[in-house]
Amino acid sequence: MTVVSAAATYTAFSANHEKLRSLVNRMTMVLELHGSEWLVVHEHSSLPLDMNTGQGIFDS
Numbered sequence: 911m912t913v914v915s916a917a918a919t920y921t922a923f924s925a926n927h928e929k930l931r932s933l934v935n936r937m938t939m940v941l942e943l944h945g946s947e948w949l950v951v952h953e954h955s956s957l958p959l960d961m962n963t964g965q966g967i968f969d970s
């Protein structure tokens with residue numbers, strides 16, 4: 911078994927290449943080796959929260 915975690919930033923741009931909005935998404939995957947292949951047995955992603963307000967943090 912292995913665990914992988916990452917933070918991915920998604921950004922939306924206008925047709926004029928201006929940044930419209932972005933968010934950082936936390937991701938975790940658990941993989942198990944089955945024969946010669948690694949299979950994802952659990953996946954989770956979430957939007958970070960502001961601990962003071964409880965609201966999602968959309969801007970990176």
